[in-house]
Amino acid sequence: MASGTELTSNSYLQHHLQNLVLGKLPEGYERADGHIVDHSSWTLARTPQEALDMGFWSLNVDTMGWSVFLGTVFCFLFYRVAKKIESGAPSGFANLVEMTVEFVNKNVNDIMTVKNPLVGPLALTIFIWITLMNTMDIIPVDLLPLIAQYITGDPHLYFKVVPTTDPNITFGLSLGVFILIIYYSIKMKGVGGFIGELAFQPFGKYMIPFNLILEGIGLLAKPVSLALRLFGNLYAGELIFLLIATLIGSALPFFIGTIFGGGLQFVWAVFHILIVLLQAFVFMMLTIVYLAMAHEHH
Amino acid sequence: MNFNATLIGQLVTFAIFVWFTMKFVWPMLLKQMEERETRIADGLAAAEQGQKDFAEAQEKSSAEINKGKEQAATIIAQGQKRHDEIVEEAKEDARAESNRIKENALGEIEQEKEKARQELRNQVAALAIAGAEQILMKEVDQSAHNEVLAKISQQL
Numbered sequence: 001m002a003s004g005t006e007l008t009s010n011s012y013l014q015h016h017l018q019n020l021v022l023g024k025l026p027e028g029y030e031r032a033d034g035h036i037v038d039h040s041s042w043t044l045a046r047t048p049q050e051a052l053d054m055g056f057w058s059l060n061v062d063t064m065g066w067s068v069f070l071g072t073v074f075c076f077l078f079y080r081v082a083k084k085i086e087s088g089a090p091s092g093f094a095n096l097v098e099m100t101v102e103f104v105n106k107n108v109n110d111i112m113t114v115k116n117p118l119v120g121p122l123a124l125t126i127f128i129w130i131t132l133m134n135t136m137d138i139i140p141v142d143l144l145p146l147i148a149q150y151i152t153g154d155p156h157l158y159f160k161v162v163p164t165t166d167p168n169i170t171f172g173l174s175l176g177v178f179i180l181i182i183y184y185s186i187k188m189k190g191v192g193g194f195i196g197e198l199a200f201q202p203f204g205k206y207m208i209p210f211n212l213i214l215e216g217i218g219l220l221a222k223p224v225s226l227a228l229r230l231f232g233n234l235y236a237g238e239l240i241f242l243l244i245a246t247l248i249g250s251a252l253p254f255f256i257g258t259i260f261g262g263g264l265q266f267v268w269a270v271f272h273i274l275i276v277l278l279q280a281f282v283f284m285m286l287t288i289v290y291l292a293m294a295h296e297h298h
Numbered sequence: 299m300n301f302n303a304t305l306i307g308q309l310v311t312f313a314i315f316v317w318f319t320m321k322f323v324w325p326m327l328l329k330q331m332e333e334r335e336t337r338i339a340d341g342l343a344a345a346e347q348g349q350k351d352f353a354e355a356q357e358k359s360s361a362e363i364n365k366g367k368e369q370a371a372t373i374i375a376q377g378q379k380r381h382d383e384i385v386e387e388a389k390e391d392a393r394a395e396s397n398r399i400k401e402n403a404l405g406e407i408e409q410e411k412e413k414a415r416q417e418l419r420n421q422v423a424a425l426a427i428a429g430a431e432q433i434l435m436k437e438v439d440q441s442a443h444n445e446v447l448a449k450i451s452q453q454l
Contacts, residue, residue, distance in 0.1 A: 021302070052300055060304040067308060071315045075323070082326035090334075101327045120328075121320035129315065168301055172308025176316075 009246040016141065016242050019166060020044060020158040021051040023058025046156065062148075062159050063166035070132040070163070074125070100128065104284070111288045114188070114295040119288060122180070126173065127284040133163040134234055134276035138269050141241045164234040164279075170227040177287050178223035184294040193297070222290050226283060233279050237272050244268060419451040426450060 022044055029037045032047040044061070045051035051058070081097040090098055104124045112119055145159040163169045185194045198215040199208050248261035426447065 019304075023302070054302070056302050058302045059307060060302065064304050064307050064311075068311055071311060075315060075318050078319070078323045078327070082323045082330070098327065098331055101324070102331065105328065117325075118316075118320060121324040122316050124324060125312075125316045125319045166304065168304035169308050171301070172305050173312055175305070176309050176312045 012246055013239075013242050014048070015156075015158065016145070016160070017239075018048050018158045019051065019060040019160050020062040021054060021058050022061045023051070023054025025050065025054060029053065045158075060160070060166055060168055062161065063163040063169055066136060066161055067133060067163040067169055070136070071125075071129050074128045074132055078124075078128070100124070107285065108288055111285075111292045112295065113292065116184070116291070116295065118180075119291050122291075123284045123288050126177075126287055127280050130164060130173070130230065130280035130283050131277060133169070134280060136162045137165075137234060137237055137241070137272060137276065140265070141238070141245050162234060162238055164230055165238045167227065167231045170231040171223070173230075173283070174223035174227035177226060177290065181219075181222065181290050181294045184291060188295050189297060222286075226286055230279050230283055233275055237268075237275055240268055241265065241272075423447050423451045 022042060024040055024042050025031070025037050027037060027040045029040075031037065032050060045054060045058075077093070078097055081094045084094070101124060104127055105120055108120050108123055139161065144161045145157070148159040149155055149157045160166060182194075185197070189197065198219070199205075199211055201211055201215060203211055244261055244264045247264065248257045427443075430443075
């Protein structure tokens with residue numbers, strides 16, 4: 001970021017919390033550098049305002065890219081283990097994979113009263129994928145953005161590497177779970193049963209509006225709480241990494257700041273490992289619980 | 299928090315990854331693990347069976363050994379008995395033989411004694427006659443006194 005503009009902690013934070021957005025700017029739009037768009041075209045946003053003005057039909061290239069990449073890594077690694085039919089004792093990575101699968105399978109079997117071949121794979125995908133995405137937080141905050149800026153030659157390039165600090169990603173996941181909750185509720189209980197559950201509980205048929213509000217909020221709270229819990233934890237964690245990073249360039253003398261900041265980064269990273277795994281686990285468990293509830297009659 | 303199409307992108311990606319896991323990862327892994335589980339259980343059962351078989355064989359072999367020992371003891375006892383019998387028989391035979399020899403010897407002795415006695419008798423008769431001749435200074439008609447002589451020799 002050596003383009004002459006002054007670097008403050010505030011701008012550092014803002015820069016780090018902005019996604020790399022690919023979107024379409026309307027014709028006649030005045031860009032941040034005063035340049036006016038001749039005809040509407042797809043481009044990368046250069047400021048948070050531009051990203052906002054691109055509207056809904058724009059894509060967070062960085063978080064989406066990392067998300068797809070990490071999901072592919074998960075599928076590739078697990079597929080390789082699954083494909084290799086080993087006759088003897090498993091070793092190394094296969095052991096880890098089998099342990100994870102066994103752990104997830106045990107949780108699914110403990111919670112689900114009805115057998116559903118989708119829930120196991122769903123829980124495994126959620127657990128491993130979210131773990132991988134959260135783990136991106138452990139990588140030093142400036143490392144990957146600096147590499148990306150070096151490769152593209154753009155010192156101002158926005159580059160967020162932790163997909164789960166992007167609400168789009170967490171809501172994308174929880175929306176998927178929400179759709180499954182509704183699908184299985186209707187499949188197991190029928191449309192009438194599902195609506196009945198919303199309308200006639202907990203206070204009987206004379207309190208239908210009240211019941212609807214209560215149960216409706218309860219239903220909607222599931223995906224919202226899933227997504228916000230994961231997003232909030234990881235966003236806060238990332239923010240603390242960034243704040244510690246600003247310490248290094250703060251009023252403290254350079255080497256003290258570096259040592260102090262580096263030590264804090266390490267301590268927080270160790271602590272963060274817990275959050276990485278815990279949040280992935282919580283997301284998985286709640287998904288299983290919600291789907292189990294969708295299968296049961298109340 | 300500005301939402302954009304990333305939300306939909308993530309939703310679609312999510313669906314694809316879950317589908318992939320459901321189709322190509324989860325069932326294979328579970329099947330593999332179940333197979334291994336049964337194989338381990340089978341192996342353990344086989345080991346247990348082998349141990350049981352071994353114990354049985356051991357029991358059988360020790361019973362067989364005991365039987366053999368018993369048989370050997372019987373045979374030894376029988377041999378001992380037979381040995382005793384043979385010794386006894388031999389002793390009996392020896393005793394009988396010695397008795398026979400002794401009797402024979404006794405008989406012979408008796409015969410010799412009788413023979414000697416007879417000879418003595420004869421000689422005594424002759425001596426008596428010779429003595430009497432000397433005393434009487436004359437020939438004694440032996441035949442006239444034969445009766446007396448016979449009586450004397452009979453008394454010897």
